[in-house]
Amino acid sequence: MIREQLGQAFEILGLAHMAAVYDHHAEEASRDSISYLEFLDKLLWAEIEFKRERAAKTNLKLAKLPYVKGLDTFDFEFQPSANQRKINELKTLSFVGRSENVMFLGPPGVGKTHLAVGLAVEGIRNGFTAYFLSAHELILMIKENIESGRIHRKMKALSKPDILIIDEVGYATMEPDVAHYFFQIVSNRYEKGSIILTSNKSYGSWGDVFGDNIVATAILDRLLHHSTTINIKGDSYRIKEKKKAGFYDVSKFESNSTD
Ligand SMILES: Nc1ncnc2c1ncn2[C@@H]1O[C@H](COP(=O)(O)OP(=O)(O)O)[C@@H](O)[C@H]1O
Ligand SMILES: [Mg+2]
Numbered sequence: 001m002i003r004e005q006l007g008q009a010f011e012i013l014g015l016a017h018m019a020a021v022y023d024h025h026a027e028e029a030s031r032d033s034i035s036y037l038e039f040l041d042k043l044l045w046a047e048i049e050f051k052r053e054r055a056a057k058t059n060l061k062l063a064k065l066p067y068v069k070g071l072d073t074f075d076f077e078f079q080p081s082a083n084q085r086k087i088n089e090l091k092t093l094s095f096v097g098r099s100e101n102v103m104f105l106g107p108p109g110v111g112k113t114h115l116a117v118g119l120a121v122e123g124i125r126n127g128f129t130a131y132f133l134s135a136h137e138l139i140l141m142i143k144e145n146i147e148s149g150r151i152h153r154k155m156k157a158l159s160k161p162d163i164l165i166i167d168e169v170g171y172a173t174m175e176p177d178v179a180h181y182f183f184q185i186v187s188n189r190y191e192k193g194s195i196i197l198t199s200n201k202s203y204g205s206w207g208d209v210f211g212d213n214i215v216a217t218a219i220l221d222r223l224l225h226h227s228t229t230i231n232i233k234g235d236s237y238r239i240k241e242k243k244k245a246g247f248y249d250v251s252k253f254e255s256n257s258t259d
Contacts, residue, residue: 063120105200158189
């Protein structure tokens with residue numbers, strides 16, 4: 001009778017985890033003479049923990065990360081300019097609370113995406129939402145949504161996540177209408193939500209990226225007002241790994257390189 005009633009109560013209140021574990025906790029409590037208050041406390045926090053983990057799992061899926069890698073797997077000794085001290089400060093996620101931005105700049109393979117993903121994973125674990133897309137995907141998305149007349153709805157959606165990651169800005173030059181909507185995104189999120197951005201281009205060349213110096217300046221002005229820039233100068237980790245495996249004759253690569 002009491003179990004039936006309890007079962008109903010848990011269902012009405014949406015306490016699925018408590019329903020599953022209360023029996024075990026109750027037995028433990030009477031065996032170890034745990035107080036009523038302690039018992040209640042344990043049960044409630046087990047439910048909270050369960051709900052938080054479930055939400056984080058859902059948010060991890062919704063974030064559309066290209067891969068899941070934590071900051072703990074990043075080798076800072078290999079890449080000292082990745083500034084471990086700054087990354088550790090960012091890891092506290094106070095930048096998300098303050099809606100500040102993080103910019104990772106540097107050549108290919110130095111770990112920009114890994115660090116951006118690592119911060120997003122850390123954020124999601126701590127209850128924040130994130131959304132990842134490459135600049136290329138963003139450009140296509142903007143164009144499609146202009147055509148289908150859904151661009152305003154899309155702009156709204158992109159202002160929602162606590163952390164928006166825009167990866168690989170700088171590989172493609174943006175047309176004026178795309179650059180305009182990119183500015184809109186940055187502007188909508190200004191002091192309201194964090195952006196983590198990665199780019200292979202230094203700020204001086206962003207005029208070319210956005211096809212217009214004035215637009216680029218307006219975008220940078222908002223992005224950089226409250227932000228941390230991490231400028232990574234070093235060797236590609238991909239090449240290091242291949243070198244280690246003996247796949248890569250780097251001297252050949254360097255002599256063939258045109259830049
Ligand atoms: N310092 C590092 N420690 C561990 N893995 C790294 C490091 N730098 C890069 N990687 C790995 O090398 C690959 C390329 O890094 P990535 O973050 O994609 O570089 P970028 O975005 O700068 O081009 C990824 O698999 C990443 O996890
Ligand atoms: Mg990358």
